[in-house]
Amino acid sequence: MFRSxxxxxxxxxTLTINGWEVAAREGQTVWSAMAxxxxxxxxxxxxSGDARSAYCAMGVCFECMVEIDGxxxxxxxxxxxxxxxxxxxxxxxxxxxxxxxxx
Numbered sequence: 001m002f003r004s005x006x007x008x009x010x011x012x013x014t015l016t017i018n019g020w021e022v023a024a025r026e027g028q029t030v031w032s033a034m035a036x037x038x039x040x041x042x043x044x045x046x047x048s049g050d051a052r053s054a055y056c057a058m059g060v061c062f063e064c065m066v067e068i069d070g071x072x073x074x075x076x077x078x079x080x081x082x083x084x085x086x087x088x089x090x091x092x093x094x095x096x097x098x099x100x101x102x103x
Contacts, residue, residue, distance in 0.1 A: 015085040024081040031064050031076035042066050043090035065090050
């Protein structure tokens with residue numbers, strides 16, 4: 001469905017997206033790495049539970065929120081991939097509770 005238009009002259013990094021180890025090019029956004037690897041669902045809508053994905057892909061709409069390395073509410077279209085990064089589809093719902101264990 002999606003393919004990258006970037007040149008292959010950038011170093012490759014390995015990251016994990018929803019449990020799958022994938023390769024991406026340095027400088028590539030998390031959203032584009034997800035899309036190229038067929039994982040376009042970034043989060044579930046809090047009330048309806050409907051699948052959501054990037055809408056504007058430039059940081060305005062906030063539809064592409066994912067969890068990166070355990071930190072929720074990260075915009076996949078603005079974050080750049082990095083070696084060893086762990087990205088998961090965000091599942092924050094009405095029933096979710098904040099975890100203050102690290103505070």
